[in-house]
Amino acid sequence: MKIAVCVKQVPDSWAEKKMSGGVLDRASIDAVLNDLDEYAVEEALRIVEANSPTKEAGEGSGHTITLISMGPDRATEAIRKALSMGADDAIHICDGALAGSDALATSLVLSKAISDGGFDLVICGTESTDARMSVVPAMLAERLGWAQLTFAGSVAVDPSASKVSIARSTEFGIENMEADFPAVISVIEKINEPRYPSFKGIMAAKKKVITVKTLADIAISADQVGSSASWSTVKDAVLRPARSAGIKVEDGGDGGAKLVDYLAEKRVV
Numbered sequence: 167m168k169i170a171v172c173v174k175q176v177p178d179s180w181a182e183k184k185m186s187g188g189v190l191d192r193a194s195i196d197a198v199l200n201d202l203d204e205y206a207v208e209e210a211l212r213i214v215e216a217n218s219p220t221k222e223a224g225e226g227s228g229h230t231i232t233l234i235s236m237g238p239d240r241a242t243e244a245i246r247k248a249l250s251m252g253a254d255d256a257i258h259i260c261d262g263a264l265a266g267s268d269a270l271a272t273s274l275v276l277s278k279a280i281s282d283g284g285f286d287l288v289i290c291g292t293e294s295t296d297a298r299m300s301v302v303p304a305m306l307a308e309r310l311g312w313a314q315l316t317f318a319g320s321v322a323v324d325p326s327a328s329k330v331s332i333a334r335s336t337e338f339g340i341e342n343m344e345a346d347f348p349a350v351i352s353v354i355e356k357i358n359e360p361r362y363p364s365f366k367g368i369m370a371a372k373k374k375v376i377t378v379k380t381l382a383d384i385a386i387s388a389d390q391v392g393s394s395a396s397w398s399t400v401k402d403a404v405l406r407p408a409r410s411a412g413i414k415v416e417d418g419g420d421g422g423a424k425l426v427d428y429l430a431e432k433r434v435v
C-alpha cells in the first residue's frame with residue numbers, strides 16, 4: 167500500500183494572535199503540526215503495522231507513508247515532527263505565489279501533488295485548528311475523482327481486496343461506509359491516541375527525504391492560486407473581546423432559581 171497523509175503547519179492555538187490587513191499575521195506566531203493531523207499520521211502508521219510482517223512502515227514492509235504538505239519554508243518543522251512519528255518521506259509544496267490561497271486553491275495544489283504518486287489511500291485530519299473549514303478532504307476527493315470516507319471514527323483496510331471501510335458516528339447512529347482503493351479518508355480525534363516521537367524516531371527523521379516542489383513542478387500556474395484566484399475573501403476580522411468578569415451568584419437558598427432565571431434570559435432553557 168502507498169499511503170499519503172496530508173499534514174499542515176498551523177499557528178499554535180495557545181499563542182497570542184496578531185492581525186495584519188484583515189488576515190492573521192502567521193509569521194509572528196509559533197507554528198506547530200496541526201493537532202488533528204497527528205491522528206491522521208497515527209492512523210496511517212497503525213494501518214501499516216496491522217498489515218505488515220515487520221510492523222514498521224518503509225522498505226521491507228511493502229507499505230509506505232508519504233506526507234504531503236503545502237506551506238511556507240518553515241512548514242518543514244511540522245513535516246519533521248510527523249516524520250519522527252514514523253512516516254517515510256514527504257512532499258512539501260512551497261511557492262511564494264501560494265500566499266492567500268483559500269480552500270479551493272489548497273485542494274487543487276494537494277490534488278496535483280497526490281495525483282501522480284500512485285497512492286492507494288490519502289488520510290487527512292478532519293479540520294485544521296486555524297481555518298477550521300473542514301472541507302479540504304472532500305474537495306480533494308472530488309478533484310481526484312476518488313471515494314471520500316470522511317469523519318472516520320475507525321478505519322479498517324483490506325489491502326488484498328484493495329478495500330477500505332470506516333465507521334462514522336452521526337446524530338442518527340453509526341454509519342458504515344466502504345470503498346475500493348483509491349480513497350480519501352478524514353479522521354476525527356477520537357480515532358486513536360497519537361504516539362510521541364521516540365528519540366530514535368527524531369534522529370531518523372533528520373535523514374528522511376523531504377522533496378520540495380514548486381507550483382511549476384506540479385504543473386499549476388501562479389494565477390490558479392493565491393488571493394487573486396481565491397473564491398473567498400476575508401472582508402473583516404476582529405480580535406476576540408477580552409474576557410469579562412462574569413456573574414457571581416450568592417446562594418442564599420435561591421441559587422437554583424437564579425441560575426434558571428439566568429439560563430432563561432440567555433434562552434438556553
Ligand SMILES: Cc1cc2nc3c(=O)[nH]c(=O)nc-3n(C[C@H](O)[C@H](O)[C@H](O)COP(=O)(O)OP(=O)(O)OC[C@H]3O[C@@H](n4cnc5c(N)ncnc54)[C@H](O)[C@@H]3O)c2cc1C
Pocket residue numbers: 172173174175189200202203206234235236237264265266267268269270272276289290291292293294296297298299300301302303393396398399400
Ligand atoms: C481569503 C483567504 C486567504 C487565506 N490566506 C492564507 C494564507 O496566506 N496562508 C495560509 O496559511 N492560509 C491562508 N488561508 C487559510 C487557508 O485557505 C486554509 O488553511 C486552507 O484553505 C485549508 O482550509 P482549512 O485549513 O480550514 O482546512 P480543513 O479543511 O479544515 O483541513 C482538513 C485537513 O486537510 C488537510 N490540509 C488542509 N490544508 C492543508 C495544507 N496546506 N497542507 C496539507 N494538508 C492540508 C489536513 O489534513 C487537514 O487536517 C486563507 C483563507 C482564505 C479564505
